[in-house]
Amino acid sequence: MSSSTDFLLALENVTVSFDGFKAVNALNLYVDKNELRVIIGPNGAGKTTVLDLICGRTKVTEGSIKFKDQEITGLKEHQIVRRGIGRKFQTPSIYDDLTVFENLEISLPRGRDVAGSLFWKRTPEVVEKVREVGRMIFLEEQLDRLAETLSHGQKQWLEIGMLLMQDPELLMLDEPVAGMSISERARTAELLGVVSKGRSVIVIEHDMKFVESIADRVTVLHQGKVLAEGSMAKIQDDPQVKEVYLGH
Amino acid sequence: MSTALKNNRNLELIGFALIALLILVVLPLLLDNFRLNLVGKYLTYAFAAIGLVLCWGYTGILSLGQGVFFGLGGYCMAMFLKLEASSVANTKIQSTPGIPDFMDWNQITSLPFFWVPFKSFPFTLIAIVAVPALMAFILSAAMFKRRVGGVYFAIITQALAAVLTILIVGQQGYTGGINGITDLRTLLGWDIRTDHAKFVLYFVCCGLLLASMLLARGVVKSKLGRILVAVRDKEERVRFSGYDVANFKIFVFCLASAIAAVGGAMFTLQVGFMSPSFVGIVPSIDMVIFCAVGGRHSIVGAVVGTLVVNWGKTVFSESFPELWLFAMGGLFIAIVLAFPRGLAGVMTDQILPWIENLRRKGASPAAPAPRPAPAE
Numbered sequence: 001m002s003s004s005t006d007f008l009l010a011l012e013n014v015t016v017s018f019d020g021f022k023a024v025n026a027l028n029l030y031v032d033k034n035e036l037r038v039i040i041g042p043n044g045a046g047k048t049t050v051l052d053l054i055c056g057r058t059k060v061t062e063g064s065i066k067f068k069d070q071e072i073t074g075l076k077e078h079q080i081v082r083r084g085i086g087r088k089f090q091t092p093s094i095y096d097d098l099t100v101f102e103n104l105e106i107s108l109p110r111g112r113d114v115a116g117s118l119f120w121k122r123t124p125e126v127v128e129k130v131r132e133v134g135r136m137i138f139l140e141e142q143l144d145r146l147a148e149t150l151s152h153g154q155k156q157w158l159e160i161g162m163l164l165m166q167d168p169e170l171l172m173l174d175e176p177v178a179g180m181s182i183s184e185r186a187r188t189a190e191l192l193g194v195v196s197k198g199r200s201v202i203v204i205e206h207d208m209k210f211v212e213s214i215a216d217r218v219t220v221l222h223q224g225k226v227l228a229e230g231s232m233a234k235i236q237d238d239p240q241v242k243e244v245y246l247g248h
Numbered sequence: 249m250s251t252a253l254k255n256n257r258n259l260e261l262i263g264f265a266l267i268a269l270l271i272l273v274v275l276p277l278l279l280d281n282f283r284l285n286l287v288g289k290y291l292t293y294a295f296a297a298i299g300l301v302l303c304w305g306y307t308g309i310l311s312l313g314q315g316v317f318f319g320l321g322g323y324c325m326a327m328f329l330k331l332e333a334s335s336v337a338n339t340k341i342q343s344t345p346g347i348p349d350f351m352d353w354n355q356i357t358s359l360p361f362f363w364v365p366f367k368s369f370p371f372t373l374i375a376i377v378a379v380p381a382l383m384a385f386i387l388s389a390a391m392f393k394r395r396v397g398g399v400y401f402a403i404i405t406q407a408l409a410a411v412l413t414i415l416i417v418g419q420q421g422y423t424g425g426i427n428g429i430t431d432l433r434t435l436l437g438w439d440i441r442t443d444h445a446k447f448v449l450y451f452v453c454c455g456l457l458l459a460s461m462l463l464a465r466g467v468v469k470s471k472l473g474r475i476l477v478a479v480r481d482k483e484e485r486v487r488f489s490g491y492d493v494a495n496f497k498i499f500v501f502c503l504a505s506a507i508a509a510v511g512g513a514m515f516t517l518q519v520g521f522m523s524p525s526f527v528g529i530v531p532s533i534d535m536v537i538f539c540a541v542g543g544r545h546s547i548v549g550a551v552v553g554t555l556v557v558n559w560g561k562t563v564f565s566e567s568f569p570e571l572w573l574f575a576m577g578g579l580f581i582a583i584v585l586a587f588p589r590g591l592a593g594v595m596t597d598q599i600l601p602w603i604e605n606l607r608r609k610g611a612s613p614a615a616p617a618p619r620p621a622p623a624e
Contacts, residue, residue: 055488081490093485095478102474107489111471114499120471166489 007066008033008200009054009170014063016053023049025224026063031170036192036201038211040235041221042245047204048090050221051172054202055087056080067170082109086168090175092155094162096148100139103147103158104130107165129165136194137161138187153184157191164195171195172202177210189213220245259596263548264461271454281443288450288518290558291457293318295511297539297550298457298464299504304536305544306468307500308480309397313405314508314535316412317380319527321509323416324379326429326522327363328372329440333433349431354421363422369436376513377506384505385498392494392501397483406529413528428523432516440517453514457551460507464547467503476500508535537580543592552591 009031016024024046031037039047052058054065056077065073072080081087095103108129111120134140137157142150147158156176163171176192177185185207192214195201205211211218211232218235220227222245228238235241275287296314303309336345342352347359365371387408391401416423424430432440439445467473475496478486486493516522525531534557542553557579565572587594 057484076492077487078490078492081488087488089485093482093488095481095485097477097481098474106471106474106478106486109490112490113492114472114495117472117475117496118467118470122471162489 007031008035008068009202010064010066010069011050011054012064012066014053014060014065016049016058016061022224024053027221027225029219029226031200031202033200034196034198036196036203036214036216038203038205038215038218039221040205040208040211040218040245041227044223045221046224047221048174049224051087051174051202051204054080054172055085078112081166081168082112084169086163086166086171088159088163088171088173088176090178092152092159094147094155094158096146098147099144100134100147100150100158101130101143104133104143104161104165107162109166133161133164136164137191153180153188156180156188160188160191160195168199170200170202174204175206176203177205177207185210259600260465260546260548263546264458264465267461267548267551268454268458271457272451276447276450281446284450285446285518286562287555288446288453289515290555291453291551292511292515292518293535293538293558294457294551294554295460295514296508296535297542297554298460298547299507300535300539301544301547301550302464302467302476302507303500303504304539305546305550306473306480307476307497309497309501310399310402310536311405311501311504311532312402312529312536313407313409313532314504315527315529315532316405316409317384317505317508318512318515318531318535319412319522319524320380320383321376321512322516322522322526323423323429323512324366324372324376324509325513325516326432327366328369329432329435329516330424330429331359331363331367332435333431348424348429350424350427350429351421356421360422376509380509380512381502381506384502388498388501389494392497395494397497406532409527409529409532413524416524416527424523426524428521428525430521430523432520435517441520446518449514449518453518456510456514460510461547461551464507467500468547472496472499534576537576539590540580541583541590543590545589546592549590549592549595556591 007030009029011027011029014024014027014029015022027046027050029050039050041047049058053060054072056072056075056079060073063073064071067080067083067085070083072083075083095106098106105122105126108126111117131140131143134143137160139150139154139157139161142154147155150158156179160173160176173192177188180188189210192201192203203214215232217230218232219229220235220238220241227244228235228241271287271291276284279287296318299317300311300314303311330348334346334348339345339347339349339352342349344352344357347356351359366375387404391397391404396404417426419425434440440449468476475486475491479493479496483493512522512526515526538554538557539550540553541557542551543549557576560579561572561576564575583590589597
């Protein structure tokens with residue numbers, strides 16, 4: 001359980017039970033540096049729960065989660081974020097009453113305590129950084145708009161942009177293309193290509209075409225356990241995976 | 249960007265200036281001393297309403313217990329004034345001279361320990377802000393660190409208001425009980441009961457109010473202000489942006505309470521007494537109504553709302569005393585249903601666009617409306 005690893009993220013023997021129901025059951029999952037990992041699986045397989053466990057939203061019942069070889073179970077959400085893990089939620093989770101610019105600015109990992117934020121100064125360097133990320137997420141022209149007026153796809157991009165401002169070593173995305181049009185999907189795939197440079201990314205996704213276009217390695221979850229793991233080609237040939245997931 | 253945003257900013261400054269003009273120049277010229285003192289009393293509630301703009305309007309923390317902090321500030325000030333009024337010379341007919349009269353009536357023979365520091369004026373000034381802020385800190389830290397919020401928090405604050413009232417009423421010997429702390433006379437030897445003193449205190453109150461408005465504005469315009477809005481929108485997201493959300497909520501709640509407490513102290517000075525009827529649930533809810541009527545997202549609105557509701561209360565209850573409470577309840581319901589952003593919202597959403605329209609039509613009746621020049 002307390003073995004030392006070279007992996008960026010190592011989940012070992014992780015179990016979480018809700019009133020006896022084991023949503024995740026003795027799960028082992030290892031993510032390398034700079035890897036783009038996709039997690040797929042049928043509904044209720046525990047995909048989102050795994051992300052919740054990593055980012056501290058749900059407490060681990062048993063097992064160990066190590067990030068850069070340090071135990072992170074038991075840390076508060078914001079502490080885990082400060083270690084270098086970013087999380088995107090399934091539904092776009094942005095600040096409706098702030099502008100796109102302000103959404104991005106808040107996500108910059110500086111001035112994060114009460115006094116620091118009270119005396120925070122918006123320097124030209126900060127403005128430049130926000131504009132740069134705004135360009136990357138196709139929202140450069142929208143920086144002064146209120147976030148609530150964005151389209152669904154733009155909101156998803158904004159949230160990815162907020163994570164880019166955070167500059168995490170591990171980025172976790174929960175269904176980033178859900179509800180997007182086909183052209184938006186293509187741009188998101190392109191965006192993910194840029195985003196994943198120099199960091200590890202875990203993506204939960206249902207859309208197999210999209211998975212094929214981005215994944216290094218794929219993990220298939222089923223009933224809280226890893227059913228199969230490997231390249232997309234290997235996964236698609238796996239009879240068990242076909243049975244529970246791909247077949248229909 | 250917005251000319252609209254820029255206009256909004258100017259608007260706010262204009263609002264500040266108009267309020268200052270109103271309370272510093274217009275009202276003192278128009279009103280007699282009695283009415284002006286009454287306005288001074290209303291303005292002390294505006295402190296609490298400004299605090300509510302910060303914690304309710306901006307951060308989404310509804311407190312139904314701001315009367316507690318208002319009252320604690322007021323009681324701190326009242327304790328100092330009472331001790332000054334209870335000199336041995338003034339109280340020589342008591343069985344224990346030199347202690348407040350209500351203690352003597354309750355067979356208390358020496359000054360209770362927690363009254364002793366209030367002989368010092370500097371200590372009192374600090375306590376007026378520090379005691380309510382400490383109380384707010386303990387309450388909010390206990391709640392927000394455990395992630396209790398929303399309706400539960402509102403109920404707990406309301407319970408606190410009830411508890412404190414019962415405590416004050418029950419411990420008559422130490423607190424003056426239901427009568428409160430009365431018969432306050434001088435502040436450092438200066439008689440606060442004269443017309444002149446009341447006139448001066450009115451302006452002190454205005455000065456502190458304007459300072460509080462600027463302080464609150466400074467906070468909401470800072471990055472911290474944007475974090476507060478973010479917490480209101482999506483508390484969880486803020487956590488996953490690496491912020492310890494509880495600390496921000498504790499900060500804003502303590503700040504709101506400290507501002508309310510300054511209002512309480514000014515109330516005691518201007519009205520000349522403090523009693524549990526300004527601490528409990530009813531005044532706390534009144535304060536929420538002032539804030540809602542004015543517009544809970546607007547600092548200027550909160551002050552205007554306080555003045556309007558209290559003015560209405562005075563006018564209305566002089567003619568139909570028994571109907572006032574119904575009118576107040578009706579007003580609250582009407583505001584929430586029809587104008588959820590209060591008077592400030594009516595101003596920015598309805599009146600100003602209408603004026604703008606009129607102006608445009610007047611300027612160029614035939615030509616299409618000119619496009620506003622781009623900012624910068």
